[in-house]
Amino acid sequence: MTKFFQAVWLFGALLAFQVCTAPGYYNSGPGESRPAAGFAHDRYGFPVGEKCRFFDGRSYYIGSYLPVLVRFNGTGCSGQEHRKVIFLEKQAYRHLRNMISAAKETGISLQVCSGYRSLEKQSALYRSLPNRAAPPGFSEHHLGTAVDFARVNWDNRRYLWLKQNAHYYGFILSFYRGHPLPGIPAEANHWRFVGVKEAGKYYRSYYRQY
Numbered sequence: 695m696t697k698f699f700q701a702v703w704l705f706g707a708l709l710a711f712q713v714c715t716a717p718g719y720y721n722s723g724p725g726e727s728r729p730a731a732g733f734a735h736d737r738y739g740f741p742v743g744e745k746c747r748f749f750d751g752r753s754y755y756i757g758s759y760l761p762v763l764v765r766f767n768g769t770g771c772s773g774q775e776h777r778k779v780i781f782l783e784k785q786a787y788r789h790l791r792n793m794i795s796a797a798k799e800t801g802i803s804l805q806v807c808s809g810y811r812s813l814e815k816q817s818a819l820y821r822s823l824p825n826r827a828a829p830p831g832f833s834e835h836h837l838g839t840a841v842d843f844a845r846v847n848w849d850n851r852r853y854l855w856l857k858q859n860a861h862y863y864g865f866i867l868s869f870y871r872g873h874p875l876p877g878i879p880a881e882a883n884h885w886r887f888v889g890v891k892e893a894g895k896y897y898r899s900y901y902r903q904y
């Protein structure tokens with residue numbers, strides 16, 4: 695490797711480390727978020743360190759980030775009611791559990807149908823739904839903090855409940871209607887844990903577009 699490429703690699707590594715460990719972003723404790731492992735192409739052909747974009751306009755590649763995960767039972771999406779094992783980042787899961795109980799008290803049943811996805815899983819999903827799923831390495835589901843709920847649509851009670859209450863539990867709607875990111879459809883059932891304080895701020899800014 696020439697000196698030039700070494701310098702580019704180092705710069706990229708430092709940049710990725712800074713972005714990937716930005717405080718409050720991943721909402722995991724110190725040492726839990728990790729920079730991308732290398733800056734060549736990964737085995738899926740995606741350039742590691744290449745940028746991707748999220749709802750907040752920041753952009754980066756998730757690379758080999760691996761959250762601390764807990765496992766629980768969910769269901770299938772799109773009406774399939776089979777039980778399914780789901781993984782979620784531990785803080786996100788703790789808040790999710792409280793949110794699901796609170797919803798239940800008001801007669802709303804929230805069922806999670808997707809949580810953490812590995813690169814392999816996202817890769818398979820992308821192959822089957824290239825127009826709907828993000829490419830591997832570029833999905834919020836890699837963070838372990840994003841969930842998809844079963845049977846949540848823009849106009850149903852589950853959605854309305856989430857719209858009013860999810861931010862109290864630290865969850866936000868990532869892709870609201872009219873969000874600025876190109877190529878990502880608005881999604882009523884995709885919610886992401888960002889911490890209670892951040893979620894409150896976000897909610898106040900974007901509530902009208904929810």
Ligand SMILES: [Zn+2]
Pocket residue numbers: 808835840841842883884885
């Ligand atoms: Zn999703």
